[in-house]
Amino acid sequence: TPKIAVRGLYKHYGRGARRTLALQHVDLDIAASEFVTLVGASGCGKSTLLRTICGLEEYGQGSIVCNGRDVDGPGADRAMVFQSYSLYPWLTVKDNIRFCRRLKHHAAATSSDVEIASGRADALIGLMGLAHVAHAYPAELSGGMQQRVAIARALMARPDVLLMDEPFGALDAQTREVMHDLIRHVHHLEKTTIVFVTHDVEEAIYLGERVVVMAPRPGRIDSIVDVPFGAK
Numbered sequence: 442t443p444k445i446a447v448r449g450l451y452k453h454y455g456r457g458a459r460r461t462l463a464l465q466h467v468d469l470d471i472a473a474s475e476f477v478t479l480v481g482a483s484g485c486g487k488s489t490l491l492r493t494i495c496g497l498e499e500y501g502q503g504s505i506v507c508n509g510r511d512v513d514g515p516g517a518d519r520a521m522v523f524q525s526y527s528l529y530p531w532l533t534v535k536d537n538i539r540f541c542r543r544l545k546h547h548a549a550a551t552s553s554d555v556e557i558a559s560g561r562a563d564a565l566i567g568l569m570g571l572a573h574v575a576h577a578y579p580a581e582l583s584g585g586m587q588q589r590v591a592i593a594r595a596l597m598a599r600p601d602v603l604l605m606d607e608p609f610g611a612l613d614a615q616t617r618e619v620m621h622d623l624i625r626h627v628h629h630l631e632k633t634t635i636v637f638v639t640h641d642v643e644e645a646i647y648l649g650e651r652v653v654v655m656a657p658r659p660g661r662i663d664s665i666v667d668v669p670f671g672a673k
């Protein structure tokens with residue numbers, strides 16, 4: 442069974458004269474631990490599909506099943522990374538990663554929960570190459586380093602599915618290359634299912650084990666290309 446199964450999905454924004462159809466009958470299966478890239482022109486609905494899978498958007502017709510359960514809102518099994526890093530500016534790198542859940546949950550946390558969280562945060566700080574900035578604040582870091590923190594934060598609760606919306610779109614070419622190698626390494630080690638949205642075809646082919654191409658809006662899946670293993 443697929444990790445994510447999208448069936449006959451429709452999504453529109455607004456109503457009446459302002460009604461915009463964003464997704465039109467999307468069918469998509471994503472297997473566990475797969476690294477899928479989703480590519481298409483700007484405005485075709487990639488971000489909408491990702492946010493809907495994450496549970497951040499309601500949808501009309503169709504269904505989304507993740508881990509055998511209907512998606513009807515955000516869940517700890519799915520985490521999202523955006524182009525903007527959205528870190529808490531008043532928290533250090535380590536605390537941004539550690540306090541990934543809403544702080545109200547932390548009031549009830551036991552000391553062993555806090556220790557486990559701290560251990561996981563340290564492991565992710567190591568994995569993401571953040572040890573030397575663990576006690577710095579986001580504003581002191583470059584964009585690439587801030588995005589490493591955002592990825593570590595997303596991985597903190599061990600999500601099954603990591604949804605990445607043009608995560609490296611704001612970075613320069615050299616930093617982007619480093620981040621490509623890093624995210625492949627993360628995928629290899631953590632075995633997380635990754636759905637990675639980009640409008641950059643080269644990036645989609647370089648990173649994806651499977652490249653899903655969306656047609657111009659309203660969003661439909663146009664084709665799905667398996668990238669031959671030897672190409673990696």
Ligand code: ADP
Pocket residue numbers: 454455461462463481482483484485486487488489490658
């Ligand atoms: P992509 O990620 O491929 O650039 P989006 O999913 O952002 O595409 O957008 C798909 C369509 O939905 C576009 O026509 C866009 O203008 C529209 N859209 C996206 N978000 C909203 C919103 N919050 N309200 C109204 N229309 C939206």
Ligand code: ADP
Pocket residue numbers: 497515521523524525526527540541542543
């Ligand atoms: P939490 O710490 O509980 O994960 P966040 O403050 O990180 O909450 O995010 C609150 C909500 O806003 C989440 O559902 C998250 O997915 C969404 N969100 C966070 N950053 C962005 C962004 N840059 N653009 C759109 N939505 C975002």
